Amino acid sequence: MPINPEENKKDTSFISEKIKQRPINRKKLLRRTIITISLAVVFGIVACLTFLVLQPVFNDTLYPENSPEKISFPEETVNDELSPEEMFANDNAIAASEAMSLEEDEKNKIDEALASYSFSQSDYGKLMSSLKLVADEVGRSVVTVTSVTSDANWINDSYESSGSASGIIVADNGTNLYILAPSSAASDAKSIRVTFCDNSTADATLNLMDTVTNQCVIVVKKADLDEHTTKSITTAALGSSNSGNLTGLPVIAVGSPMGIKDSICYGIITSDKAPLNLVDSSYKLITTDISGSSSGSGVLVNLSGEVVGIIDMTYCPTDIPNHISAIGISEMKTLIENLSNATNRPYLGIHGTTVPIDFQHDKNVPAGAYITQIEMSSPAMHAGLQSGDIIVRIGDYAVNSYEQFASRLAQCEPNDIITVTVMRQSPNDYIEIQMEVTLKSSTHN
Structure with missing residues (x-):
């Protein structure tokens, strides 16, 4: 018998379904939110620290920079300098040759013109203006070095004091400017500020300080300067203070x-x-x-x-x-x-002078560097050097003058152990004594 599909359908009208949302657990949601935010903060801090630590490494790898060139100056040679006698002789020779080439009447005209000319205030003004131009050009390499230090007054109120002095740009290696200045402008400074000729400023760092001359070199990064300042400044030209006789110039x-x-x-x-x-x-x-x-x-x-x-x-x-x-x-x-170059200088601790030639000949005093004074607690004192000793050799190098001693000592380094040979006066004659000295440093940063 055929089945009627309509009869097979079941009555489902009695089934009723209603979907209800799970109630929100606010405490649990708040806790998860706080945990998520905390993890995000921790991740951000870790990411920042990682970047700060690795950023210099990445920069050095991707953008390698050449090491800054060392600073050096041409060595002065006496042969390149003309003595006053040579200059005078050359001037006479030139004047003589020129005089021979002039006709007698022409020389007379020149003499009459020079005799009749009178210098006026305008000539003096031109002279001073030319000197001012030289000073202005040098001024491009002159800077003002200002040190700022923290201090306290007598009622314990803290304040900042500053001192300043003029410095000079002595070198430029393409990366840094090197400025020579009095140590008072940088010692015990909380910060060092340099003012250039165009009144722009930049921060500087102390490179090295010399306790003997109380001079120091500070460094300014050229990357910290704008284009206008870079074009305005210049490096000083270092001349010579040994070229003949400067007296009267x-x-x-x-x-x-x-x-x-x-x-x-x-x-x-x-x-x-x-x-x-x-x-x-x-x-x-x-x-x-x-x-x-x-x-x-x-x-x-x-x-x-x-x-x-x-x-x-x-x-x-x-x-x-x-x-x-x-x-x-x-x-x-x-x-x-x-x-x-941040090269520490050696310290022995003596003052001295060159033994005069007439003393060498007339009184049989050995040639060398005569010690006039020994610094207290210096390497020289600890080694047994005394005032009156004459240094005649450092290591295997002969010393015939105090200048030679200073030059040879400058080639040594702190902590070097050197052998100093001296001639010490005895009742009858000078005797030779050798001493080992451990050098210290006369510089610091």
Whole structure:
């Protein structure tokens, strides 16, 4: 019998389904939200720290930079310099040859013209203007170094004090600017700020400080300077303070010779060969007739704009306390190289002078570096060196003068153990004594 499909359908009208949402657990939701946020914060911190740690490595790998070039200056050679006698002879020869080529009437006309010409104030103005142009060009390499330090007054209120002095840009290796300045402008500084000739400023870091001359070299990254400043500044031209006799030659004091920023003074050199009584060195003092400030700083330059001395009023003669004095640049070039390259300088701890030739011949005193004074607690004192000893050899190198001693010592390094041979006076004659000395350092950063 056929089945009727309609009869097979079951009645499902009694089934009723209603979907209900699970109730929200607010505490659980809040807890999960807090955990998610906390994990996100922790991940962000870890990611930031990882980036900061690895970023220099990635930069060095992807963008390698060449190591900064070491700073060096050409070695001065006496043969390249003309003595005053040679210059005078050359001038006479040139004048004679020119005179022979002139007709008699032409010479008379020249003599009459020179005799009839009178110099006026306009000529003087032109002369001073030309000197000002030299000073302005040098001023592009002069900077003001300002140190900021934290301190407290007598009622324990904290404050910041600052001191400043003029410095000079002595080198540029393409990456950094190296600036020579008095140590007082950088010692114990919380921060060091450099102001350039266009009044722009940049932060600097101390490279190395010399305790003998109280000079230091600070470094400014060129990447911190804008294009205008980079084009405005220049590196100073270091001349020579040993080229013949500088006494009587005109010089310009640039920087802060009057204790005021960007002050300029003109004058002549009154002496240039006086030795400075500084430990382990043979620096020379340059004096001038320029009246300045006891706190003056900056440089002395010749009429070609070359630096011949670093102004340091510490060594002014007591009877002319306010006349500008400077340390000769020739003996300082090695120091500037060492401070720029962060090369520590050796310290022995003696003061001395060269034994005069007449003493060598007349009194049979050995040639060498005569010790006039020993620094307290110095390597020289610990080794047994005494005032009156004459240093005749360092290691295998003969020493015939105090300048040779200073030059040879500068080639050593701190912590080197050197053998110093001295001649010490006995009741009858000089006896030779050898001593081993462990050098210390005269620089720090």
